[in-house]
Amino acid sequence: MSEALRPMVKSRLYEQVLDRLREYVAEADLHAGDRLPAERDLATRLGVSRASVKQAIVVLEVQGLVEARHGGGTYLVRDTLDVEPxxxxxxxxxxxxxxxxxxxxxxxxxxxxxxxxxxxxxxxxxxxxxxxxxxxxxxxxxxxxxxxxxxxxxxxxxxxxxxxxxxxxxxxxxxxxxxxxxxxxxxxxxxxxxxxxxxxxxxxxxxxxxxxxxxxxxxxxxxxxxxxxxxxx
Structure with a gap:
């Protein structure tokens, strides 16, 4: 069977948020130790719900790319957000x-x-x-x-x-x-x-x-x- 006709996978909104965050970190030249914008600000600027942003942040935490400090924001652990699928x-x-x-x-x-x-x-x-x-x-x-x-x-x-x-x-x-x-x-x-x-x-x-x-x-x-x-x- 042709690969072109393989089942389609619906893109999750938080995965799109992940793509945008990766682009933002690269364009803003952020590095390990730098802080990401607050979840509320990210949601407003991206035009998505705060829940979608939170889901994306959790995926980044799981991969050890960011550290979410309670009451203190989210900080990069590495210089890039090369997110695993x-x-x-x-x-x-x-x-x-x-x-x-x-x-x-x-x-x-x-x-x-x-x-x-x-x-x-x-x-x-x-x-x-x-x-x-x-x-x-x-x-x-x-x-x-x-x-x-x-x-x-x-x-x-x-x-x-x-x-x-x-x-x-x-x-x-x-x-x-x-x-x-x-x-x-x-x-x-x-x-x-x-x-x-x-x-x-x-x-x-x-x-x-x-x-x-x-x-x-x-x-x-x-x-x-x-x-x-x-x-x-």
């Missing part, structure tokens, strides 16, 4: 709970095994991943690569080829959940602290503490704005 957000929201459930089951066991089986060289790999993540965050980043290296090093230290294979099969979804989590306000530094607790337990050779620390960490990863978002029709 809403349909992609909806699909990722559907996938995320299953991915997080699998991560908790797999990574808790991997941390436990790593505390039992790791070599000194593997412990050093985990420590170096922590240092890399710390440097990323200190430089203003989210610590994404350091996070990836840390969990990869823990997996290697567990010496379980089957669990490692399971992790590989969901590597793409894990990357999604990692990016989703680390763009939450204040999350990178909190994640680093939790990684340190996991490392300490593995270094001390305490499997139960390592498993508990990893479980706490993955449950923190699961606390993301996306899962609280209810897509508007």
């Amino acid at each position: 809403v349909e992609q957000l909806v699909e990722r929201r559907k996938r995320l709970p299953d991915v997080l459930e699998a991560r908790e089951a797999l990574e808790t066991k991997l941390a436990e095994l790593a505390a039992e089986r790791r070599t000194d060289a593997e412990l050093e790999d985990i420590r170096q991943a922590l240092g890399f993540m710390s440097d990323e965050i200190a430089g203003g980043g989210f610590g994404v690569e350091g996070d990836r290296r840390f969990h990869a090093a823990v997996t290697a230290a567990a010496h379980s080829s089957l669990l490692a294979d399971f992790m590989k099969t969901i590597a793409g979804q894990i990357t999604e959940s990692r990016n989703e989590s680390l763009r939450q306000p204040g999350r990178p530094s909190r994640s680093l602290a939790q990684h340190t607790a996991i490392y300490d337990a593995i270094a001390a050779g305490e499997p139960k503490k390592a498993a508990a620390a990893m479980r706490k960490h993955v449950r923190t990863v699961a606390k993301v704005r996306l899962l609280d978002w209810v897509p508007e029709d």
Whole structure:
């Protein structure tokens, strides 16, 4: 069947608001830390309801592009509003709970095994991943690569080829959940602290503490704005 005759998708009004806000930020040369106009002013200038503006702002929050401060306005977190298509957000929201459930089951066991089986060289790999993540965050980043290296090093230290294979099969979804989590306000530094607790337990050779620390960490990863978002029709 011709692609030209695929089902048509009705554009939501708040998606049009998102397009206009992206254009406005670029034209006004706004940057991270700058404040957007008040919702009431945006609604008046765009000729839409305040509800449509509020829906657009929520989508921007979900994507970590703005921070809405209670009673203090809405501020840019990044220099641009490169908004992910809403349909992609909806699909990722559907996938995320299953991915997080699998991560908790797999990574808790991997941390436990790593505390039992790791070599000194593997412990050093985990420590170096922590240092890399710390440097990323200190430089203003989210610590994404350091996070990836840390969990990869823990997996290697567990010496379980089957669990490692399971992790590989969901590597793409894990990357999604990692990016989703680390763009939450204040999350990178909190994640680093939790990684340190996991490392300490593995270094001390305490499997139960390592498993508990990893479980706490993955449950923190699961606390993301996306899962609280209810897509508007």
